[in-house]
Amino acid sequence: MAAAAASSVSLPGARALPTWSSSVSGDSHSLALSSWAARPRSARPLRAPARMGNVNEGKGIFAPVVVVVRNIVGRKRFNQLRGKAIALHSQVITEFCKTIGADAKQRQGLIRLAKKNGEKLGFLA
Numbered sequence: 001m002a003a004a005a006a007s008s009v010s011l012p013g014a015r016a017l018p019t020w021s022s023s024v025s026g027d028s029h030s031l032a033l034s035s036w037a038a039r040p041r042s043a044r045p046l047r048a049p050a051r052m053g054n055v056n057e058g059k060g061i062f063a064p065v066v067v068v069v070r071n072i073v074g075r076k077r078f079n080q081l082r083g084k085a086i087a088l089h090s091q092v093i094t095e096f097c098k099t100i101g102a103d104a105k106q107r108q109g110l111i112r113l114a115k116k117n118g119e120k121l122g123f124l125a
Contacts (some may be wrong), residue, residue, distance in 0.1 A: 062123020067125055082124075089114060 070078040090111055097107040118124050 060120055063122030065124035
């Protein structure tokens with residue numbers, strides 16, 4: 001009795017479930033496919049291509065000096081010197097962290113902060 005009463009109740013906007021015979025014949029599939037195809041596709045916003053390098057390229061108080069030195073000594077030699085300076089600075093930060101008892105996560109955060117500051121000041125121009 002309760003099942004008969006529940007089947008007679010209809011909700012506004014609710015669609016009837018497909019029967020076994022309609023699913024075998026493919027009627028519900030074509031209905032679902034047509035409703036899917038009728039929906040307009042939303043355009044995805046275009047992403048800007050990923051840009052490698054310094055976003056502050058050529059900016060910062062030391063950028064002009066860095067560019068002049070790079071032009072004088074050459075790009076290859078300049079990158080070698082820059083790599084040595086960055087490695088030395090990372091060693092100094094590591095020794096400082098050992099002295100104050102900072103863990104590896106704090107050390108990594110300080111190295112990242114040093115990189116961001118170097119970008120802002122123009123050392124990585």
